[in-house]
Amino acid sequence: MRIITYAIIMMSESRHGNDYNEFPFSDHEMKAVYKAIFSRRDVRSHFMSDKAIPNDALLRILNAAHHAPSVGFSQPWNFILIRNNSIKEQVKKSFLKEYKKSVSMLENDKQRQDKYISLKLEGIMESSINICVTYDPTRFGPFVLGRTSIEETGVYSVCCAIQNLWLAARVEGIGVGWVSILAKEDLHQILGIPKHIRPIAYLCLGYVEKFSSKPDLEVLGWISRLGLSEVICLEQWGITNSDNWQDFCTVLNRIEKS
């Protein structure tokens, strides 16, 4: 009951607006948000399949997603919640078919192929809920404010919603795994998604025994994390140093060396 009340408070705060938006974040609150960002993981194993997600936690997570930014406030997302095993099984079949294709793409690099085959890449059946997140380009259209020059911004909004969902799930102790080795046509067919609606993500949600301290692919040496300086340019593409950014570069170097 306490939790349901909490859910209602969270939702009504966001819907009716309240003063807290005016207030700054305390150091403690700031740290909590960074903690969520840094400890969020893409989860494929350690799902506790016998521990169900309570409805109020699920609704808080979905409400967080629904409060993502969207171009022209178009809110072009839908969330198809899937608990039915026979539907999950059909999605799993699509995964297996696409996975086979992906393995064959590494035919000329046996070492990498072996490593690839050793990875667990989905938790469709073990996770307690699957969520297919879709994009509706027709919502509040055809004139969508801010989408007049770059059509794809509608899809970008849906991805922001997915990231909100992911972070909210993390603080609820719920792991999320994004299964992308699927055929879109299969999702259309299995989930009865109309042609004009685009499936964007297929997510597996469930309580997990643990969250790894680093991404699995980093731990397993598949790819290393890039240094922050490797993804920053100054004023224009390819520029990594400039007189006007001396102080910035000094702080960046200090952080990277520490």
Added chain:
Amino acid sequence: MRIITYAIIMMSESRHGNDYNEFPFSDHEMKAVYKAIFSRRDVRSHFMSDKAIPNDALLRILNAAHHAPSVGFSQPWNFILIRNNSIKEQVKKSFLKEYKKSVSMLENDKQRQDKYISLKLEGIMESSINICVTYDPTRFGPFVLGRTSIEETGVYSVCCAIQNLWLAARVEGIGVGWVSILAKEDLHQILGIPKHIRPIAYLCLGYVEKFSSKPDLEVLGWISRLGLSEVICLEQWGITNSDNWQDFCTVLNRIEKS
């Protein structure tokens, strides 16, 4: 100095991994994350142009973006930081050109056109830093794990990074406005972005006098927020009620009515 130390702690925690990932979030921490999600705004006005963003805050925000999920851990993003006024002015010109086109699209709906014209849609010059976020489809490629069936997942990763950036900025008290009324070709030309790299977002960052309690477009009556039940389907597209989801629907209805 204290702040720089904090930045270093935040970054080294995330890079070297530590125990906190194993721990659950306290109620207080959970609330802080939901507060960030619900109070984040797309900001176009109220920028305090004379208050610069400190380098360490900017780096914490960029590091948060860099810790987004990415397909196959490909980290396909770059962040072009822009403070130079002459570059900003060129981007503003692109906005004005595209804006004119968008106004003409409402030629047949004068009432909506008037409302549209009354809106402030960008803060390019007033914000202290602009950031162009780009997508590199070639990074760690051509075989990117998880991108073999759905090519667009690479772009989706970049959008997740943008949402991390947005939430981190919010807790730092920094407003973010996404300017999407721009021509991609102009961004390529102005920022020297190579052909194979795709500009995804052009963001304006700066301290703001206030964060509105609701999205501007909602307050101004451009579009209303959809109810949560309107964006949820059960098991398949279009299904909003089912015997297996009775309890869920009861909680959802209770929340929506409250």
